[in-house]
Amino acid sequence: MAFEKPITIKEAVENMAARQFLLPSIQREFVWKPEQMEKLFDSLMKEYPVGSFLFWSVQGDNVHNYQFYEFIRDFHEKDNKRNPKATTSGMHSLTAILDGQQRLTSLYIGLKGSYTEKLPYKRVNDPNAYDKKKLYLNLKMPSDRIDFRFLSDKEVVSYPKGEYFWYRVGDILNCNGMPDIFKFITVNNITENFASECLMMLFQQVIMSPVIHFFMEKGNELDKVLNIFIRVNSGGTQLTYSDLLLSIATAQWENEDARDRITELVDEINDYGDGFNFDKDTVLKSCLVLCDFTDISFKVDNFNAANMKKIEDEWDTISQSIRVAVKLLASFGYNAKTLTANSVIIPVAYYIYRIGNPINFDVASKHQDDRNQIKKFVIVSLLKRIFGGQPDNVLRPMREIIKGMTDKFSFDAIKSNLKITNKSLRIDDEDINALLYTKYGSNYAFSLLALLYPTLDYRNIFHQDHIIPRSLLKSQTKLRKLGLTNDQINFCLENVDYIGNLQLLEGVPNIEKSDMPTQQWLDQTYPTAQEQADFRHKHYIPSVELSASKFEEFMKQREVLIANKLEQILI
Template sequence: MAFVEPITIKDAIDNIHRKNYVLPAIQREFVWSVDQIETLFDSLMRDYPISSFLFWEVDRNNVDKYQFYEFVREYHERDSYHNPKANLSGESGIIAILDGQQRLTSLYIGLKGSYAYKMPRKRWDNDTAFPKRHLYLNLFYASAEDSDVEYQFRFLTKKEAEVRDDDNFWFKVGDILGILEPVDVNDYLLNNDVAQFRKDNFRLANKALFKLHDVIHKSRSINFFLERGEDLDKVLNIFIRVNSGGTQLNYSDLLLSIATAQWKDKDAREEITEFVDEVNAIGDGFNINKDFVLKCCLVLGGFREIAFKVDNFNKANMLNIEQQWEDITKAIRGAVILLANLGYHRDTLTSNNALIPIAHYLKKIGVPNNFAVASKYEADRRAIFKWLVIVLLKRTFSGQPDNVLRPIREVINSAVQGFPLEEISNKLKGGTKSLSFDTDEIMSLLHYRYGEAYTYSVLAFLYPTLDFRNKFHQDHIFPKKLFTKNRLSKAGIKDEDAEFFLENFNSLANLQLLEGVPNQEKSGKDFDAWLTEKYPSKADRTDYMVKHYIPDINLTFANFREFIEKREKMLVTAFKDLLA
C-alpha cells in the first residue's frame, strides 16, 4: 500500500462521474446528513484537513470478479438512497473506495447532485414533503466571532435560493465546476450585479467565491493511500481495520458486506435492501432494518451460533443462507403480515426481535399462504398474539436478546403441534426473562397513557376477540376536549377535583379501542349522552359496557373520579384473567 500524490476535488468528482471511482460491495450505503455535508464544505474553505482516503486499484481483468456500485448523486431520503449497481464494461481498471465513501459522496452530492429530506410535520407518504435541494454558498455571509462556521453553506430549494438582499446572495456550489479560471470569478460577480449591494458585501462575495474556486480547482486536498493487491481477504481485512473509527460502521453493514462478497448466485446487498423496503411497506409500515434480517438469517437458518460475529458469517454459512433465502424471507414476510393484521406498525411494535420467533415458527410449518386469515389457524394466531403482547410488555428482548432467542427457538423446534406458548413460558419460568406477571407488574400497566408505544399492546390485549384488520383508534372514553381548566370550571368541577381530572384523562383507564367510524361519531360528545344515543336498548348498552370494561355506575362527566377508580380495578381483574 503506497501513498500517492494528492489530487484536487475537481479531479475526484470527475473520476466519480466517469465511474473511474466506484464503491465495492463491502461498503455500506450513504448515511451523512445535510448538516455533515455543509460542515465538510465549511472545513474545506477554512483549510482544515479532512483526513486521508484509502483507494483500491482493481485491474481490468479482475473487475468482473467483484460487485461494484456507483456513488449516490440525487439523494432522496425516501425514494432514492440505495447505490445503483455499476455497469463496468470498459477496457480500463477502476479505483474502489475503501475509506472515504461518506466524504466523497458528500462532495459529489454537493457539487453534482441534490439532497431531498423530509420536511417536519409532514407525512412520510406525502411526495411534497421531500423537496429537491441543492447546496448553496451565501456569498454575503459575515461570520460572527462566536459562530461555529465561517462560510454559510445550506441545502436550499430553488425558490429559497432566489432570495437576494443585503444579507443573502446564494451561489449554487455546483456552478463552480464551470468557472475554470480565476478571472471567471470576477465575470460572475459583475454579470450577476453583486456590486449593486453594499460595498462590504462585494468584498465578502469576492473572497468567498475566489476561495471556493481555489478549494475545488487548485488545492490538492484529496490525500490517499492506494492498495494494489487483488486478494479479497486482505482487502476485507483492511476495510474492517479502517472502518473501526469515525462515523461507526454498523456491524450489520460489515456482515452484509461479507455476505455480498460470498454469495454465488444472488447479490446479498441488493436482495436484503430490497426486502427491507418491501416488508417496511406492509400495512401501515414497519421499521425493520438489515440488522434484523441478518439476525433472522442466523436464527431461521438453523445455525447453532446466532451471535453477530464475523466467524458466524463464514463462507459455508453464507452459502447456506443463500440457499435458504427464499424460505427465510417468506417466513419474515408472513410474520410481518400477521402483525399488520393484528394492528401493529412501526410505532406500536416496540421490539422487532419479537418477530423472529414468529417467523421461525412459520418457517417450521411451511409458511401457509393464508396463515394470517384462515380460520384453521385461529388458535395459532391467538396463541401468537397473547405471546407477542406478553413479551412486548415484559420487554423480554431488551438487554441481550440472543439469550432469549436460543431457548425459544429450541422450544419451537421441539413443539409437536401449534405455537408453543405454554412451553415457552415454562422454559423461561424462574429466570430474569420470565413471562409471568406479578400484581405490581399488572398494576404498572395502568400507567401507560394515550399515544405511548406500549399502550396499543395493553389495549389490544383487552380485546382478544376483535378483528384487528379493521382500523381501531385509541379513543378517550370521556372526550379529551372536555379536559381544559376553562371547561372543567364551566362544568362545575371543583378545583381540588380538577387536578385529578387533568392528570388522568390520558390514562389507560380512560381509553378504549373503537373502529374509525364509531370513534368519529362519538367525537367530543359527553360519554353518557353518546352511549344512550348509540345504544338505545339497555341490553345493547350492557353488551357494550361489558366488552369495553365500563363500570355500571353514574357515567356523567362530574363522576369521572369514581369512573377511573372503578375501571382501573376492572382492568386489573381482566389482565389477571387474560394472563392466566
C-alpha cells in the same frame, strides 16, 4: 495507524485508472452533483485543504474473500450510476478506500471522465434527454470563485469567445510543465495574466503538490475495518454494522444479489397493514436464526461463504416466513408506532419456518389456535419488554424452546421454560398493577388494549378513545363550571390519560363520538338498555354515571374490571 507520505492527485487518478485503488462493497454509490465537484476543484485552486482520506491496505486472501468495486469514470444518471464490480484475479494486494470515495470519484470524473445527467422536462426513456458533460475551467473570467463548470460540447461553443475561454481540465494531465503552459497560451492568443496564473495553479495542485493526505489501515481483521468505517462515516448518513455485513453478503451470494433481495423484502413488509418500520437488521438477524446457526451475532465470521450459501439456498423459504409473520402482526392491529420491538417477529417467523410455511397460515381457520397463542406471545413479550437490551440473549433460548413445538405454538411453553436473568414472560399481580399506569400515547397502550379486546378484527382501523372525553377532563374551566372541587379537578387532570379511561373504538364511531358527552353518545348510538349494557360489558365499563363528577369512582371500578380480566388472561 498514522499518516503516510501524501501523494498527488495525478498519482491517485492513475491508481484509480489502473484499478489499484478500489472500493470495498461496504461503500455506497456515488452521489455528488456537478456543483459539489466544481466546488472541490475551486477549493484546490485556492489551496484550501480538501480533508484527509482513509485507505485500507488489503493483502493476501482478503483480496479474493471480499467483493471490490471500481471507481466510476463516466457517470450516467440512467445507464451508468453504479460502480462496476472489480476483477481481482491475479492480484495479491490492493488499496481499498474507506473514507474519501466521493472526493476521489469527483477528481477522477473531473480529470478523466464525464458526467451525464437528464435534461429538465425530458422523459427518462428519451435518448436525447441526456447531455454528456466534461469539466472545464474558464481562463478569461477572474472572480472570487474560479469558474469551473461541467459543460457539453454544444455548451462550450455557445459562449461568447471574447468573454469565455473554456479549458478542458483533464488536459492538464498531459502537461509537462511551465513551457507547455506558455505554449498553450501563445498558440491560443490568450493575453490575460489570469489565464497563465490559473493554469500554473492547476498544474501545481494536480501534478506537483502532494495534496492527498491519508491514513493507511494495514490490519487484516475485517471487524476492525468495519468499525473504523462506521466511525469515520458517522458524520453523514450513518451506516449500521448490518449495512456493512449486507455488503459482504452480497459478495458471497452466487445467483442472487443479497442487497437487492433483502432491501426489496424490507420495502415489501413495511407496506403491510398500516405500515411498519422494519430494517435490514431484522431481516439479517432472521436469516441467522432461521438457518439455525449457533452464533447469531452480527460478526464477520458469521457471514462467511458457507453460511451465506445456506441463506441463499433457503432465501425463498426464509423470506416467506418473514412475510407471514409480519402479516400476522398486521392482522393483530400492530403498526410502526405500536410495535415496540421489531425482534418479536423473529421467533414467530422461526416457528412458521419450522412447520413448513403452511398455506394461508395467517387466515385459515385450522390455524386459529396457533394464531391466538402467537398473539398472546407477541403482546406479553412487548408489554414485558423482553427484547430490550441484547435481543440475541433472548432469541437463542427462545429458538430452542420453539424447536420442541411439534404440533402447536405454545405461549405457556415459552413462558415456563424461558430462563434469562432479569427477564421473564411471567406476569404477577405487581405487573398487572403496573400495567394500569399505562397512558394514552404510550407505545405500549395498544398492546395492553389488544389483550382486553381479543376478538376484534384488527384489519379495521381502531382508535384509542377516552371514555370520558379528554377535552372535558383536561379543562379546568369546564370542570369548575360543573361544580367540581379542587381535589376532583386535580384527579381528573392527573388520571385522564391512564388505561382506565381508554377503550378501542372503530375509526368512524370514534370520529362521531368526538367530544360528545359519553352518555349522550351512548343514548344516540345504542338507544336500548340492553344495547348499552352489552356495550359496557364489552368495554369493561362499570355501572357508574359517566360524568366528570363521578370520574374518580368510574376509574376505581373500571381498573378493578381491567385488572380482573388481565389476571384471567395472564395469570
